Amino acid sequence: MSRLEIYSPEGLRLDGRRWNELRRFESSINTHPHAADGSSYMEQGNNKIITLVKGPKEPRLKSQMDTSKALLNVSVNITKFSKFERSKSSHKNERRVLEIQTSLVRMFEKNVMLNIYPRTVIDIEIHVLEQDGGIMGSLINGITLALIDAGISMFDYISGISVGLYDTTPLLDTNSLEENAMSTVTLGVVGKSEKLSLLLVEDKIPLDRLENVLAIGIAGAHRVRDLMDEELRKHAQKRVSNASVR
Amino acid sequence: MSVSAIAPRRKRLADGLSVTQKVFVRSRNGGATKIVREHYLRSDIPCLSRSCTKCPQIVVPDAQNELPKFILSDSPLELSAPIGKHYVVLDTNVVLQAIDLLENPNCFFDVIVPQIVLDEVRNKSYPVYTRLRTLCRDSDDHKRFIVFHNEFSEHTFVERLPNETINDRNDRAIRKTCQWYSEHLKPYDINVVLVTNDRLNREAATKEVESNIITKSLVQYIELLPNADDIRDSIPQMDSFDKDLERDTFSDFTFPEYYSTARVMGGLKNGVLYQGNIQISEYNFLEGSVSLPRFSKPVLIVGQKNLNRAFNGDQVIVELLPQSEWKAPSSIVLDSEHFDVNDNPDIEAGDDDDNNESSSNTTVISDKQRRLLAKDAMIAQRSKKIQPTAKVVYIQRRSWRQYVGQLAPSSVDPQSSSTQNVFVILMDKCLPKVRIRTRRAAELLDKRIVISIDSWPTTHKYPLGHFVRDLGTIESAQAETEALLLEHDVEYRPFSKKVLECLPAEGHDWKAPTKLDDPEAVSKDPLLTKRKDLRDKLICSIDPPGCVDIDDALHAKKLPNGNWEVGVHIADVTHFVKPGTALDAEGAARGTSVYLVDKRIDMLPMLLGTDLCSLKPYVDRFAFSVIWELDDSANIVNVNFMKSVIRSREAFSYEQAQLRIDDKTQNDELTMGMRALLKLSVKLKQKRLEAGALNLASPEVKVHMDSETSDPNEVEIKKLLATNSLVEEFMLLANISVARKIYDAFPQTAMLRRHAAPPSTNFEILNEMLNTRKNMSISLESSKALADSLDRCVDPEDPYFNTLVRIMSTRCMMAAQYFYSGAYSYPDFRHYGLAVDIYTHFTSPIRRYCDVVAHRQLAGAIGYEPLSLTHRDKNKMDMICRNINRKHRNAQFAGRASIEYYVGQVMRNNESTETGYVIKVFNNGIVVLVPKFGVEGLIRLDNLTEDPNSAAFDEVEYKLTFVPTNSDKARDVYVFDKVEVQVRSVMDPITSKRKAELLLK
Structure with a gap:
């Protein structure tokens, strides 16, 4: 049994946050301008993720081509050193990783306007350098930023966040210690709306608490969206000013 | 775990947060593992002092939208200068050593517990941590304890310096907290006193340049208090306290030192050391036994030196002794109170008459030889009377708690009013005497007192403890009752305010709604529509006379097809006790009601137990009903579970019910129903006995009290009527049906009860005695065989002999236990005594917590309301089961001890x-x-x-x-x-x- 005080009676979590506080969220885009068409690097707490978007480009095999829309590929590389203990295997063909890839593809297929890029393929490559809980949410944020950097049309921002439920208290943006101690839900929220593009529940969670959990999750996701938006605008401004000087 | 600090960088974030990284390096098997954790520092941690004007502006609400309460008084206790009005900051060592003192209602007010202290306490001792947390939670008005999260506050967080040990860093963090508090509270003229028993910490506090912290050791602080005289006795004795004194009274009596942790770990791995719980013999306090999984019988531990300071119930590591020292279990009786009566508590006596067998044995035995020894030991256990013996080499976990005892008069000098060392003889005769220091020895001489044990250094023949409080004069009913409750760890304090707040606001005026579809009632309780109205059924309850907490009621009705509709209705406690509330937590902690001769300690508050839940006659009550269709030979055709509203027509006592049934003139429907119930119950019992259910006996008696003086005046052996077994049979049937249903719905976490078959070794001695003396034997092949063989143990000349054998075989049985269904496989669910494959407790939710859980699970299984997560989680269910098993056992012991006491009082008179x-x-x-x-x-x-x-x-x-x-x-x-x-x-x-x-x- 875990003897950690996950949520103290005074309302503080293991790392000193309150129930509705996000972790440190820092992001930057266009980090690898020469390696890919769009790229982003983001840190959400101790999750550190590089995302590269290549495309839309011509598929290597003609057989993969779809005449009506673009093809989306996601590959997630969880590095061996990303957890505190160095893992022996590369996580390449692990079931869990494949599942993550599939759900990411399904989710972004609905949110990227694939129909305006027929006969092309868009490759998304993710490298997880360090992970500390709520990884799925961070992957979503990284992809959103990189896709925007690549100039690929989307309907809106997608922001990902995980929420845990400790007894009756929902805890926003869980880290790995919290994630191990309770059941968590991962959300992918479309822009500033209350539309969910992803709802991932891998543990048991009481149905009557779910609404509560979703409410705080959506609010958190909107905060994430604003933080990404801020970063984007800052980046855009820098580019504009660079362009005008030249 | 080794921890190294890598200079953390601090980063400022928006909204008053800054973040730093905590880095630990842990080495495991030579490799290093890096653990990085985020650590957020905040500026909104309040000081929680009522006099503070700044902090109320920075606080933020929690998830329930409640603001933190400011607890520390604005006019705290004032001591002489330079301390003046002050708050107390505690150090870890004080909490660990003197938690009793902190709980004392007469000292320690306005206490600040730094978070780092709380963390350290939790790592060292979880029980003390829980007590400290409870203290902080429940001490709002009187004691005023708060937790200050110094690690998360920007102002008080300290970074670890290079080459600084983690303990030094934590001490510095505590000092920093004190410093911040004293600066923060300066405008309000309140000082902060750091109480620590760590001399280095005190010195560092005075040395630090900018600091002006007042530090005191625990003793120094207590001496300053106005009521120091009353409290002084409760100061724990640690050997470090009076090191000098110890050196003076150096003696040649020493216990062997415990092995180092590394050696123990290695030994366990190699299979030369074993771990188990020690049980001291009831008849001989110098003999203990440890049940080890590898041995078929418990391994003996004989003699003071071999027991090596182990207490009854401690988790110990043992090592086998060489074969020359193996012996048979002693057939001598030895009580601690009559042993070494003349030892002087002031001198550590060296006149040890116990032969120094083990200490003289210095021959070195290799690991390989030890393993051979273990093999021999197992063979020896199987064949001979000689038993392998072992010695304790390490104590994994102490079972120390508070103990009740009284001073040994021979050790007290009644003339002296100065502090003296005296012995306390504990009520539990398996435990040694305890040495305490007290100034009030003469006054306490004829009192039952509570003491707590502090330490047992190797140089002391007896453990050291301190006085906690006195319960009253020996032999007074109140002191004896309280003593036995304490001794059996029964929580008997009144329910706290927080618990009582969970009760319905209407109190005794609460009424079940007259109509189940009344919109107003439904809006309050949307589940009401799922209840079934059974108020038209002719329901009655049958209980012991004078019963006020009526758990169950029954009805029977003939169906048109010739079958019987039989209903068992159980008080719907879970309607009032919702999971996750303080009321639920209290019920779970108490586990069961405790019945003493003159007193009942309730699991749930009176309002629920004896009124709102109790299925009293003539009023509407909520119930959880099990309704069967039974055929004429009492086979189940159909079963239904539902939450319901019922109205009991009559509350009978067993005698009244029997009279009513026997009365030929009464032929109303209710009586007919009762007769039908009786008839069916006889068939049920018959079937049960045929399946091999045991009919065991216990020497239980009942004490009658004089109605006027409430003095006990008569003892009676419990009688059984046919109506007793009527109720019992249907309760068993309900429990079995419910067990099947909840196991079906929750295969991993259903709350069940099992009773294991007794191992044949338990019956060995009894069987041998029966064989040599009476030429009889008890068969153990199955419960059926056992039941039959018990029936055969009849001495034609003495009708009581059969009962005697039953009593003795009851003592050889395993105890039944609660468990969750994921813990065992289905064949092990079996209840041996009742001869059923699955069983639970469902029928007494007012007085047992298991039933409360079973009710919730059944409600979940029939889709009445979703089951709380706590009852769907294996770990949490495991904790619940362990607790209620322990509480159940303690309650039984307490009940028996109470009867024993009153029987003693009766015999005193005649x-x-x-x-x-x-x-x-x-x-x-x-x-x-x-x-x-x-x-x-x-x-x-x-x-x-x-x-x-x-x-x-x-x-x-x-x-x-x-x-x-x-x-x-x-x-x-x-x-x-x-x-x-x-x-x-x-x-x-x-x-x-x-x-x-x-x-x-």
Whole structure:
């Protein structure tokens, strides 16, 4: 049994946050301008993720081509050193990783306007350098930023966040210690709306608490969206000013 | 775990947060693992002082939208200058050593517990941590304890310096907290006192340049208090306290040192050391046994040195002794109170008469030899009377708690009013005397007192403890009752305010809604529509006379198709006790109601237990109903579960119900229903017995109280009526049906009860005794065989003999236990005593917590309301089960102890000669059971004969031969002999415990 005080009676979590506080969220885009068409690097707490978007480009095999829309590929590389203990295997063909890839593809297929890029393929490559809980949410944020950097049309921002439920208290943006101690839900929220593009529940969670959990999750996701938006605008401004000087 | 600090960088974030990284490096198997954790520092941690004007502006609400309460008083206790008005900051060592003192309602007000202290306490001792947390939670108005999260506050977080040990860093963090507080509270003229027993910490506090912290050791602080005299005795004795004193009284008596942790870990891995819980023999406090999984029988531990300071119930590591020291379990009786009576508590006596067998044994044995030894030991266990013995080399976990006892009069100097060392003899006779220091020895001489144990250094023959409080004069009913509750760890304090707040606001005026579809009632309780209205059924309850917490009620009705509709209705406690509330937590902690002769300690508050939940007659009550369709031979055709509203028509006592059924003139529907129930119950019982259910016996008696003086005046053996078994049969049926249903719905976490088959070794001695003495035997092949063989154990000349055998075999049985279904596989669910494959407790939710869980799970299974997560989680269910098993056992012991006490009081008034049975024969005495009073007592050889040396003990025949006093003919006493004994109650002069003393006629 875990003897950690996950949520103290005074309302503080293991790392000193309150129930509705996000972790440190820092992001930057266009980090690898020469390696890919769009790229982003983001840190959400101790999750550190590089995302590269290549495309839309011509598929290597003609057989993969779809005449009506673009093809989306996601590959997630969880590095061996990303957890505190160095893992022996590369996580390449692990079931869990494949599942993550599939759900990411399904989710972004609905949110990227694939129909305006027929006969092309868009490759998304993710490298997880360090992970500390709520990884799925961070992957979503990284992809959103990189896709925007690549100039690929989307309907809106997608922001990902995980929420845990400790007894009756929902805890926003869980880290790995919290994630191990309770059941968590991962959300992918479309822009500033209350539309969910992803709802991932891998543990048991009481149905009557779910609404509560979703409410705080959506609010958190909107905060994430604003933080990404801020970063984007800052980046855009820098580019504009660079362009005008030249 | 080694921890190294890598210079963390601090980063400022928006909204008053900054973040730093905590980096640990842990090495495991030589490799290094890096753990990085985020650590957020915040500026909104309030000081929680009522006088502070700044902090109320920075606080933020929590998830329930509640603001933190400011607790620390604005006019705290004032001491002489330079301290003045002050708050207290605690150090870890003070909490660990003196938690009792902190809980004392007469000292320690306005206390700040730094978070780092809380963390350290949690790592060192979880029970102390829980107590400290409870103290912080419940001390709002009176004691005023708060937790200050110094690690998360920007102002008080300290980074670890290079080459600084983690302890030094934590001490510095505590000092930093004190410093911040004293600066923060300066405008309000409140000081902060750091209480720590760590001398280095105190010195560092005075040395630090900018600091102006006042530090005191625990003793110094207590001395400053106005009521120091009352409290001084409760200061714990640690050997570090009076190191100098110890050196003066150096003695040659020492216990062997414990092995180092590394050696223990290695030994366990190699299979040369074993881990188990030690059990000290009831009859001989210098002999213990440890059940080890690898051995078929418990391994013996004999002698003070080999026991090596282990307490009854400690988790210990043992090492086998060489074969030359193996021995049979002693057939001698030895109490701690009569042993070394003359030891002087001031001097650590070296006159140890116990032979120094193990310490003289310095021969080194290799690991390989030890493993061979273990093999021999296992063989020895199977064949001979000689048992392998072992010695304790390490104590994994102490079972220390608060103990009740009284001062040993011989150790007290009543003239002296200065502090003196005295011995305390504990109520539990398996435990040694405890040495305490007290100034009030003379005053406490005839009191029952509570003490707490602090330490047991190797140089001390007896453990060191301190006085906690006194319960009252010995033999006063109140002190004795409280003592036995404490001794059995029964929570008897009144329910806290937080718990009572969970009760319905209407109190006794609460009423079940008259109509289940009444929109107003439904809006309050949307689940109401799912209830079924059973108010038209003719329901009645049958209970012991004077019962106020009526859990169950019954009804039966003939169906048109000739079958019977039988309903069991159980009080719907879970309607009022919702999971996750303080009320639920309290119920779960108490686990069960405890029934004493003159008192009942409720699991749930009176309002629920005796009124709102109790299925009283003539009023509407919520119930959880199980309704069967039974055919004429009581086979289940169909079963239904539902939450309902019922109205009991009558509350009968067993006698009344019996009279009503027997009364031929009454032929109303209710009576007809009761007759049908009786008829069906007889069939159910028949079927159960055929399946092999056991009919065991216990020497239970009932004490009658004089109605005016409430003095006990009569003892009666419990009688059973047919109506008793009527209720019992249907309760069993309900429990079984519910068990099946919840196991079906929650295969991993259903709350069940099992009763394991007894291992044949348990019956070995009894069987041997029966065989040699009566030429009978008990068969253990199955419960059916056991039941049949018990029926055959009849002595035509003595009708009680069969009951005696049943009583003795009950003691050989395993205890039934609660468990969650994921813990065992289905075949192990079996309830041996009842001979059913699955069983639970469902029918008494007012007085048992298991039933509450079963109710919730059943409600979940029938889709009434979703099941709380706590009852769907294996770990949490495991914790619940463990707790209720322990509480259930303690409650039973407490009940028995209470009866024992009152029986003693009854016997005090009337000395008599009774028939008794010899149930055990020892080398130096016999144990006799007197059925009339349900007491058993040891008759020592000294009391049997004037010439103990001429007595002979025959182990094979279970025979003790001696020359009785006043006679010159030798007399043989065998086990199972029927003897006449004189029974009277005497006060033991040394322990002042009242005991039944038996004298053979």
